[in-house]
Amino acid sequence: MSFNHMEVKTITKDFPNIKFNMDTCLGALDCGKCLQACAPHVLRCYTPIPEGKTTVSKEWIPVATFPSLCTGCLKCVEVCPKKEGKAITVDFVPTRLPKKIFRRK
């Protein structure tokens, strides 16, 4: 008896789509309220280097690093001072995710 036969089956599951609008977002260094509101620490920020430069940019850009930990509580959206400008939006959208199924041989 062995269990190492693996099958991949596609399932459709609601998966969070967390988006930042950098035109309205104040940046995580000056604001960062969404990061602090998220208990599972789905969000984080980083500093990119602008094209053609060698030093780190001063901006801190929020990103969703762990969408799989997001519960959809929307606390991040609630605390955002720029929610009218949709600086952060969280939608649960049906996403096709292949899932591993283990079967006995």
Add this chain to the structure above:
Amino acid sequence: MCEWCTEHGKGKKWYLATENYVRKFDDMEDWLKEWNSNYRQVQAKLWGPVSAEMDLLKNRLSPRLEKLADNDWEEGFSRYHSGQTVTLAEAKEMCDVADENGGFVKLACTCRKYKRGGKYVGPENTFCMGISAYTSMYHEHPERIWKEHKIETVSAEQAKEHLEKLSDEGLCHNASYVGSPAYMSKLCSCEYPVCVWLQWRLDWGITGILKKGHYVAELDMDTCTGCGKCVEACHFKAINMAPTYGKAILKQQECFGCAQCMRVCPVEAIKMLEREKIPALKEEW
């Protein structure tokens, strides 16, 4: 001994070997060149939007992609910045070695800034201790260091006190390098999930970012009174309360060997064993 010790430890643990403390940041020219030219990609890959895709991959988007991503990430982390869990006693031993080789700088924690944004950059957030390569970078290239880091030079005694205080507050310690284990860089005081290392290792299983330590905790259920202090102390989800026993149960496979549970146990029910002596776990890092 883990592979880092075999390769870089000269018979000792890699984070206690003097050789890994004497190299200066300036010795790392090749690595620095690579870092500078790759910084944007590295940022995007390790910390930026790509990590959200990584999360999808980890959710089994495709087993083939998952494998690719794994290799990429393991490689990425071990080339840039990685570490291993140490006990407070080992951290203090590290302080002695570091004291003779460049000393210490206390700095605000990078991960907490990444995770919590603006608010967590002040001097009250000095959870990290720069040593060796990091100290030399601070002294020789202050322009490389973010101002928000609020760097402060401390003595070995102060460093030990600081670590002890953070340990009492419930943080666990990790030794870290930059570039390769030959360049010690920091002595971290971490927590889940704010510490990037812990979250990426525990939630994504990326072993390249944080290795388990050289010790494993063992809980003596006869002595245990079931007070639950150790459950609170463990950042690695290795202990839970078993209500029908009225005692704590420790899963050694999950243990990273930080010894925080041993520190908080009021009846000394927990002791630390050497990982090498446990047949099932000696290759588990």
